[in-house]
Amino acid sequence: MSARYTAARTSVRTAGIMVLFTVVFTALMSATFQLTRPAIEASALEGKMRLIREVLPPSAYDNALLEDSVALGRTPELGLDQGGHIYRARRAGEPAAMVLEVVAPDGYAGRIQLVVAVGVDGRVSGVRVTAHKETPGLGDYIDPNKDRNKSQPWIGQFAGVSFADVGLEKWKVKRDGGNFAYRSGATISARAVTNATARAADYAIRNRDALFAAPAGGRL
Incomplete structure (x- = not known):
């Protein structure tokens, strides 16, 4: 097996791992955002109401x-x-x-x-x-x-x-x-x-x- 062929396989495998990592990471971030979104929105609304109560x-x-x-x-x-x-x-x-x-x-x-x-x-x-x-x-x-x-x-x-x-x-x-x-x-x-x-x-x-x-x- 030539060194060029081995290097090509390694590059393809590395690229595949990076793509997979990106997909998994994006999915995890999206899921985390969807799970925490209600709490974040509720906190923002409470912050607004707290400020309004001051005035x-x-x-x-x-x-x-x-x-x-x-x-x-x-x-x-x-x-x-x-x-x-x-x-x-x-x-x-x-x-x-x-x-x-x-x-x-x-x-x-x-x-x-x-x-x-x-x-x-x-x-x-x-x-x-x-x-x-x-x-x-x-x-x-x-x-x-x-x-x-x-x-x-x-x-x-x-x-x-x-x-x-x-x-x-x-x-x-x-x-x-x-x-x-x-x-x-x-x-x-x-x-x-x-x-x-x-x-x-x-x-x-x-x-x-x-x-x-x-x-x-x-x-x-």
């Missing part, structure tokens, strides 16, 4: 809030270049509040992602930062998990504030002539979140009827 108390609504959502296309008013979602809260079938995904594009280190809950009366019930790259120990106080003041985190000042009482012209940090506090040395982070919250409240009020009338699972 909107469960007593404010009685519907399946995650199922009563509307997808948004590009929405500059909310900073959503790629679109986002609004989750609608109802009590006894009547509109109660909405939770909006919002982006502040002008943070110190870039985009700041938020969720903002606004009642049908225009009162903000809560704001939370979901993702940011602000400077650790300086601008990251916008995230209550990073805020050193655990008893009165900075972002808590928006809860309960009525947009009708404050208005767009005063919904700014105090340094800009508005009503909201900020921390010295990190005004940009606070300004970005404050302004984005104002835009979210304004958008929710102006588009309230259309947003609640849209079919669940639809897109605007």
Whole structure:
């Protein structure tokens, strides 16, 4: 048997083993994904609900809030270049509040992602930062998990504030002539979140009827 023939057989056998390994590995990965998918999806939904509970108390609504959502296309008013979602809260079938995904594009280190809950009366019930790259120990106080003041985190000042009482012209940090506090040395982070919250409240009020009338699972 020639060396060339032996080498060819070895190459073919090696290629066959590699193909078999790939097929088996792919099948195992697919099976694992299918088995773990329900748990992963349930965990993601629970994470969303945990976040929503931080901005909107469960007593404010009685519907399946995650199922009563509307997808948004590009929405500059909310900073959503790629679109986002609004989750609608109802009590006894009547509109109660909405939770909006919002982006502040002008943070110190870039985009700041938020969720903002606004009642049908225009009162903000809560704001939370979901993702940011602000400077650790300086601008990251916008995230209550990073805020050193655990008893009165900075972002808590928006809860309960009525947009009708404050208005767009005063919904700014105090340094800009508005009503909201900020921390010295990190005004940009606070300004970005404050302004984005104002835009979210304004958008929710102006588009309230259309947003609640849209079919669940639809897109605007």
